[in-house]
Every structure is written in structure tokens, then in C-alpha cells.
Amino acid sequence: MTMLFIIASLEALLAVIALAELGLEISLAAFGAILLLYLWVSTHDVKGRYTHLQRSEVPWLYDGIAEMARKAGLAMPKIYILDDYIPTAYSFKDTIVLSLGLFEVLDREEILAVAAHELGHIKNGDTKMFPLIAYGRYLMMVFTAVLIILTRDTAVSLASLTLLGLYEVVRANFHKEREFAADETALRLLETPMSLKRALEELKYYEDLRVGVKSSTLPSIEPTIDRNKRQKVQIIETHPSYDERIFRILVEMHGNNMFNNRVQ
Amino acid sequence: MEPHEFKLTEEGIKAVLPPLEAEIMEHMWRLKVATAGQVYEYMKEKHPDIRRSTISILMNRLCERGLLKRSVEKGRGGMRYVYSITSTREEFEEKVVQSILDALMTNFKEATYAYLSKIKK
Structure with a gap:
């Protein structure tokens, strides 16, 4: 996080040095715009295909999350159910979103494991940090474009592009580490930690079936689920693969014994 | 649903639908309305290794084909998708x-x- 802040500050400094007063004005305007965006987003609630879950609707889920929140020392988060048949979950502020698709492919313990991972993000402060990092990314992009267009100086353009590239790499690594950290927190919150591994395995199976359908063991299945269209192609992966996460969970749960057993 | 392929070697609706989707439709025509979980329980008897994900993907594929439609139901067991024949x-x-x-x-x-x-x- 500190590293990202340093890179963004260097980019702003570069703008001030290269463009003098205009650079300072652009920097201040950009920070102001981002601040306004942050305030607007943080004061507006979600709209659309979300349903705010009440305890009476799914008591086992509500109580399960309440118990884990208590263990984590957090206030009860808001739970939203998303009308989407693709299994997915995410969190922002003090809110956990679970798609209806999750309820079709996972059992209760596994759904709670997915919720525990999202609680992990809240507990670890990721839901506050991730938006800041995203805004920082927009700032970096704006500054780089402005510097290239206004200075028309090769050295300045190269320097700003390098800083942008550096920001992207550090951001991707940071996101990956936070995903692993959320899994680790989830393992401590869950009554049955293995349910997180099972959930990830099932979600991986779902993804594989969707993506690698031609080489699937079920030759007749050709799901053309429109998630492909929804997802942008990432140049730098910000999320670890399911396999990486499952491996880390096994290491976390078994420690070095796993490797010792294998050697024996 | 407009079939685009007809397999001469297959029997019944398997001539126009992939085998597992055909089996799901046969069952859905009997039930008319069901959840993916109910279809999974039925399919598991014949295909013990089948997974919930497969059934969910196939039932949504059948929705895309226009043979099933999906709606959200709020019941005692919470919110869930219910599929019905078209x-x-x-x-x-x-x-x-x-x-x-x-x-x-x-x-x-x-x-x-x-x-x-x-x-x-």
C-alpha cells in the first residue's frame, strides 16, 4: 500500500516538475475529482438486482455470518443477494454480496466459507483500501495521458509510463496477497475450515466447465455463459488462481507436515 | 427454441439436444417447475459423479435456448432460482x-x- 502511495506521489511530482504551475493545478484538480467520486460512492447505496437479506429469509446464513463477524470482532455486515445465476461473491464497505448462483452449486457450509472470505476482506481493511487503490490507478492513468500530451517530452513520457507500469505490477501483487490474507482470515473464522477448500474446488470446476468446455469430460456440454462477455481481459492478473488459493489453504492447514508426509 | 441440428443416429429429443440436456428436459417436462437442486438429486441417481455445477450450467443453457425460464422465488428456505418449462x-x-x-x-x-x-x- 505504501509503495503504491509512493509511486502515485512520484507521478504527481513528475507532473509538477514537468508542467510547473499547470502541473500543480492538474494534480489538485485530479485529487479533488477523485475525492468527490470517493465521497459520492461512499454515501450511495447499491441499486439494481440486489436484495437486502433479512434474517427471517435465510436464518442459517444470517446467523452463520453473524457468528463469524462476532469472532472477527466486526459489527454485523449488510448482506445483499444478487440476482445472478453465475456463482460470485464480493464485498465493499461493510457489505457482503452473494449471488443466487452460489446457492445452486454450493452447500451451506461452502456458502458460509465464501462469506467468511468476504468477511476476511472487511476485517483486513481491504474494502476500504481497494477503492483507494482503484482511484489511484485512475489518477495514474490521467497523469500519464496528460504528461504525454502536454509535455511531448520523450523522457517525461517514458518516466510516467514506467511509473504507471510499476503501479500496475505492485497493485496486482498487492491484490493477490490480500486475497490470500482473506482466505487465511476465513480459515480462522470457519467452524469447518475445509469447507473453504471444497467451495473453491467447486467454483474452479464451474469455471473450468465453462471455459474448457471443448476438452471437458462431458463432450455434450457447451455452455456459452455470457460471463465471457462481461469480463474484461486482464493484462496483469490481480486475482490468484483457484489452484494457488487451494494450495495455500492446504499449506495453512497442514503446515510443513504436508511436505514431510510427501517425502516419507 | 429453433433446433439447428438433427442427429439421425440419436433417439427422441437427443436428436436435437445434447444427451444431458435432453435428460434434464425429459425430467422438467414431467415436473414442469423445479429447482436446480431437485434436478440434481434426480440426475445423481443415474449419473453418480455429476456435480451441482454441471446441472446449474446446463439448466441455464436450457434457459438460453428458450426451453426453460428462470425466476427468483422467496420461500421458507430463502431466495432461490426456480426453473419452469416454456x-x-x-x-x-x-x-x-x-x-x-x-x-x-x-x-x-x-x-x-x-x-x-x-x-x-
Whole structure:
């Protein structure tokens, strides 16, 4: 996080040095715009295909999350159910979103494991940090474009592009580490930690079936689920693969014994 | 749903649908309305290794094909997707026959007429 802040500050400094007063004005305007965006987003609630879950609707889920929140020392988060048949979950502020698709492919313990991972993000402060990092990314992009267009100086353009590239790499690594950290927190919150591994395995199976359908063991299945269209192609992966996460969970749960057993 | 392929070697609706999707539709025509979980329990008896993900993907694929429709139901067990058929088996079969005959009449009009009149006799 500190590293990202340093890179963004260097980019702003570069703008001030290269463009003098205009650079300072652009920097201040950009920070102001981002601040306004942050305030607007943080004061507006979600709209659309979300349903705010009440305890009476799914008591086992509500109580399960309440118990884990208590263990984590957090206030009860808001739970939203998303009308989407693709299994997915995410969190922002003090809110956990679970798609209806999750309820079709996972059992209760596994759904709670997915919720525990999202609680992990809240507990670890990721839901506050991730938006800041995203805004920082927009700032970096704006500054780089402005510097290239206004200075028309090769050295300045190269320097700003390098800083942008550096920001992207550090951001991707940071996101990956936070995903692993959320899994680790989830393992401590869950009554049955293995349910997180099972959930990830099932979600991986779902993804594989969707993506690698031609080489699937079920030759007749050709799901053309429109998630492909929804997802942008990432140049730098910000999320670890399911396999990486499952491996880390096994290491976390078994420690070095796993490797010792294998050697024996 | 307009079938785009007809497999001469397959029986019943498997001629126009992949085998697992055909099995799901056979079951759905009997139940008319069901959750993916209920279909999974039924399919598991015949295919013990089948997973919930497979059933969910296939049922949503059938929604894309227009054979099923999905709606959100709020019940005692919480919110869930409920799938229902969009046409009866008879209506579906009628559509298949119509599509095939239309294609034959477009591509092989004389031969189709000749054969149909032969069958009539």
C-alpha cells in the first residue's frame, strides 16, 4: 500500500516538475475529482438486482455470518443477494454480496466459507483500501495521458509510463496477497475450515466447465455463459488462481507436515 | 427454441439436444417447475459423479435456448432460482418437426413432396 502511495506521489511530482504551475493545478484538480467520486460512492447505496437479506429469509446464513463477524470482532455486515445465476461473491464497505448462483452449486457450509472470505476482506481493511487503490490507478492513468500530451517530452513520457507500469505490477501483487490474507482470515473464522477448500474446488470446476468446455469430460456440454462477455481481459492478473488459493489453504492447514508426509 | 441440428443416429429429443440436456428436459417436462437442486438429486441417481455445477450450467443453457425460464422465488428456505418449462413436450416436438420439414421443403421440395405423398398412401 505504501509503495503504491509512493509511486502515485512520484507521478504527481513528475507532473509538477514537468508542467510547473499547470502541473500543480492538474494534480489538485485530479485529487479533488477523485475525492468527490470517493465521497459520492461512499454515501450511495447499491441499486439494481440486489436484495437486502433479512434474517427471517435465510436464518442459517444470517446467523452463520453473524457468528463469524462476532469472532472477527466486526459489527454485523449488510448482506445483499444478487440476482445472478453465475456463482460470485464480493464485498465493499461493510457489505457482503452473494449471488443466487452460489446457492445452486454450493452447500451451506461452502456458502458460509465464501462469506467468511468476504468477511476476511472487511476485517483486513481491504474494502476500504481497494477503492483507494482503484482511484489511484485512475489518477495514474490521467497523469500519464496528460504528461504525454502536454509535455511531448520523450523522457517525461517514458518516466510516467514506467511509473504507471510499476503501479500496475505492485497493485496486482498487492491484490493477490490480500486475497490470500482473506482466505487465511476465513480459515480462522470457519467452524469447518475445509469447507473453504471444497467451495473453491467447486467454483474452479464451474469455471473450468465453462471455459474448457471443448476438452471437458462431458463432450455434450457447451455452455456459452455470457460471463465471457462481461469480463474484461486482464493484462496483469490481480486475482490468484483457484489452484494457488487451494494450495495455500492446504499449506495453512497442514503446515510443513504436508511436505514431510510427501517425502516419507 | 429453433433446433439447428438433427442427429439421425440419436433417439427422441437427443436428436436435437445434447444427451444431458435432453435428460434434464425429459425430467422438467414431467415436473414442469423445479429447482436446480431437485434436478440434481434426480440426475445423481443415474449419473453418480455429476456435480451441482454441471446441472446449474446446463439448466441455464436450457434457459438460453428458450426451453426453460428462470425466476427468483422467496420461500421458507430463502431466495432461490426456480426453473419452469416454456412449452410442453408436444409443442416442442411439433416445432422440431415443423423446422425440419420447412428445411426439407426449402432445400429438397420435389423429393419431400413425393415422399410425403408416398407415406400418405
